[in-house]
Amino acid sequence: MMSLPGTLAMPSANPERQWHRFSPRVLLDPSARRAVIAVAAVCIFWQLGATSRGWLGFSLPVIGAIPAPDAVAAAWVKLIHDPGYWQSWEQSFLRVALGFAAATSVGVPFGLALATNSTFRGFAFPVFELLRPIPPLAWVPAAIIFWPTQELSIDFVIFLGGFYTMVLNVLGGAETIDARLIQAARSMGASRWNIFRRLILPGVLPSIGVGMEVAIGITWEVVVAAEMISGGGSGSATSSSGGLGFFIWNSYVGGSYPNIIVGMISIGIAGYLSSAVVRRCVARLTPWLRRPR
Amino acid sequence: MTADAVQLASLGKGEIVLRNIYKSYGPEKFATDVICDCSFTAEANRFTVMIGPSGVGKSTLIRLIAGFEKPTRGTILIDGRPVTGSGRDRLVVFQESALFPWMTTEQNVYYGPLARGETKSSVHGLAEFLLNKVGLQGFRKNYPAQLSGGMQRRAELARALINNPDVMILDEPFRGLDAMTKKLMLDYYARLCEDAPRTNLFVTTDIDEAIFLADRLLVMGHVPTQVRAVIDVDLPRPRNYAAIFRDERANAIKIEALSLLHEEAMKAFAGGSKAAADFITAYRRRVAG
Numbered sequence: 001m002m003s004l005p006g007t008l009a010m011p012s013a014n015p016e017r018q019w020h021r022f023s024p025r026v027l028l029d030p031s032a033r034r035a036v037i038a039v040a041a042v043c044i045f046w047q048l049g050a051t052s053r054g055w056l057g058f059s060l061p062v063i064g065a066i067p068a069p070d071a072v073a074a075a076w077v078k079l080i081h082d083p084g085y086w087q088s089w090e091q092s093f094l095r096v097a098l099g100f101a102a103a104t105s106v107g108v109p110f111g112l113a114l115a116t117n118s119t120f121r122g123f124a125f126p127v128f129e130l131l132r133p134i135p136p137l138a139w140v141p142a143a144i145i146f147w148p149t150q151e152l153s154i155d156f157v158i159f160l161g162g163f164y165t166m167v168l169n170v171l172g173g174a175e176t177i178d179a180r181l182i183q184a185a186r187s188m189g190a191s192r193w194n195i196f197r198r199l200i201l202p203g204v205l206p207s208i209g210v211g212m213e214v215a216i217g218i219t220w221e222v223v224v225a226a227e228m229i230s231g232g233g234s235g236s237a238t239s240s241s242g243g244l245g246f247f248i249w250n251s252y253v254g255g256s257y258p259n260i261i262v263g264m265i266s267i268g269i270a271g272y273l274s275s276a277v278v279r280r281c282v283a284r285l286t287p288w289l290r291r292p293r
Numbered sequence: 294m295t296a297d298a299v300q301l302a303s304l305g306k307g308e309i310v311l312r313n314i315y316k317s318y319g320p321e322k323f324a325t326d327v328i329c330d331c332s333f334t335a336e337a338n339r340f341t342v343m344i345g346p347s348g349v350g351k352s353t354l355i356r357l358i359a360g361f362e363k364p365t366r367g368t369i370l371i372d373g374r375p376v377t378g379s380g381r382d383r384l385v386v387f388q389e390s391a392l393f394p395w396m397t398t399e400q401n402v403y404y405g406p407l408a409r410g411e412t413k414s415s416v417h418g419l420a421e422f423l424l425n426k427v428g429l430q431g432f433r434k435n436y437p438a439q440l441s442g443g444m445q446r447r448a449e450l451a452r453a454l455i456n457n458p459d460v461m462i463l464d465e466p467f468r469g470l471d472a473m474t475k476k477l478m479l480d481y482y483a484r485l486c487e488d489a490p491r492t493n494l495f496v497t498t499d500i501d502e503a504i505f506l507a508d509r510l511l512v513m514g515h516v517p518t519q520v521r522a523v524i525d526v527d528l529p530r531p532r533n534y535a536a537i538f539r540d541e542r543a544n545a546i547k548i549e550a551l552s553l554l555h556e557e558a559m560k561a562f563a564g565g566s567k568a569a570a571d572f573i574t575a576y577r578r579r580v581a582g
Contacts, residue, residue, distance in 0.1 A: 180391040183361050187379040188405035188456050198408070202395035288395045288436040 099158025111170025173207020345513030
């Protein structure tokens with residue numbers, strides 16, 4: 001057995017770095033501690049800035065005009081008992097989930113087809129490239145016209161937001177697969193299907209993962225804007241049924257400014273949560289990329 | 294020899310014959326010849342080492358023999374059958390690791406047989422034998438990225454050997470390893486071949502490595518590639534890497550090969566450069582005078 005110092009890298013169990021398993025010990029972890037400090041600092045700065053008229057005598061520009069954290073917190077506490085607020089969460093989450101699932105399940109096969117079939121690529125890629133620069137939000141009016149319900153048109157726009165990213169990542173990932181791996185497999189007598197299933201597919205998985213992480217962020221951007229533009233979806237545009245984007249818009253129209261901030265922070269949290277879920281799924285699917293820490 | 298080792302030997306098979314091979318790249322009009330009228334024979338069950346300075350087209354020849362690319366002209370025969378594509382009878386171990394990164398050591402080793410539809414239990418004995426043989430039984434669940442450079446090379450040897458190819462083609466397999474690991478790998482591979490003989494075609498730029506391993510040396514010439522000289526390495530086996538150059542015969546072979554290689558290296562170095570070519574001419578004149 002040759003194990004030269006420095007060349008042999010074995011995974012080592014280091015409990016301090018297992019951040020995903022939550023326990024009170026997490027607060028001892030330097031990165032968690034830094035996160036808490038950073039968020040607290042932002043809140044303090046925000047509180048001071050927003051109440052600047054009281055202690056400075058004049059309002060600081062920009063930050064002086066937004067509701068203070070204590071007002072936002074008070075509004076939030078009130079909203080926690082409002083089922084309409086939670087329905088907004090639910091609605092936006094459902095739309096993101098639907099659009100994201102559609103973007104992944106259409107984007108991955110489409111990207112793989114582009115990567116593995118040059119004829120298909122010749123036909124489809126120019127069309128794809130022509131449509132790609134059109135921002136998803138530019139599709140909103142057209143989508144409202146050609147989809148039977150407004151709900152479907154919002155889902156479609158969200159789908160577009162994730163779709164392009166997924167396709168480009170799958171395509172890029174497939175191109176980085178080492179040709180020697182395919183040659184090696186072929187000379188061992190592997191069939192085309194086996195090469196696809198055992199080499200191409202796992203080979204693009206990391207890129208699919210990156211695509212998913214980027215796409216989930218984009219879908220949150222798109223869902224909020226689409227909800228604002230479309231007025232919250234299918235006819236019954238009340239503050240309780242339009243999703244978080246419409247919740248923000250409606251708060252603005254109704255003049256309840258702290259609620260705007262509550263809506264914004266809610267989206268931040270929702271986006272963070274869904275990214276974390278996606279990242280964990282991706283890490284589970286690509287165990288060979290887990291670096292020994 | 295144990296039963297598994299017998300299973301591993303591939304006796305009397307894998308003769309490689311190249312007949313007037315030409316290979317050029319690029320569109321017909323502007324094609325550059327990389328290989329020009331190259332012929333040689335690598336005898337079955339013997340260890341043939343192809344040595345030449347880098348850039349003489351050794352790797353191109355390997356890709357042709359492996360069947361990844363087709364020669365522009367000429368025929369390649371394996372045991373009398375012309376090569377038309379890649380095949381299981383000859384497996385290539387590449388310069389850098391080409392292990393499948395998403396498979397564990399064990400999955401990499403099992404890949405070939407399982408891909409051809411064999412069952413795991415039918416190759417289990419051989420797989421275990423090989424994992425032990427390459428000293429990776431304790432690392433079967435590790436991914437390639439978790440192995441050291443030397444371990445990766447051994448895993449790759451096991452992955453190739455389980456398919457029991459008639460010909461093992463190794464294209465500078467130990468390049469990039471540190472000197473210690475390289476020496477261990479060489480001793481190790483030589484022992485493996487003595488235990489289970491088969492036809493080997495080994496490419497290298499390192500003369501010590503070449504003489505240590507070879508039954509026969511092919512000294513490759515400058516672009517377009519041809520065999521400049523064939524040297525029989527008639528040193529007794531088993532050989533010991535540390536001790537081999539205490540032998541006078543080994544040193545004589547080394548000097549003979551080096552003088553040939555030096556000339557080829559100078560030509561390769563000067564390739565395309567008028568100034569360098571002039572320098573070599575001047576240098577030769579001085580040496581001669």
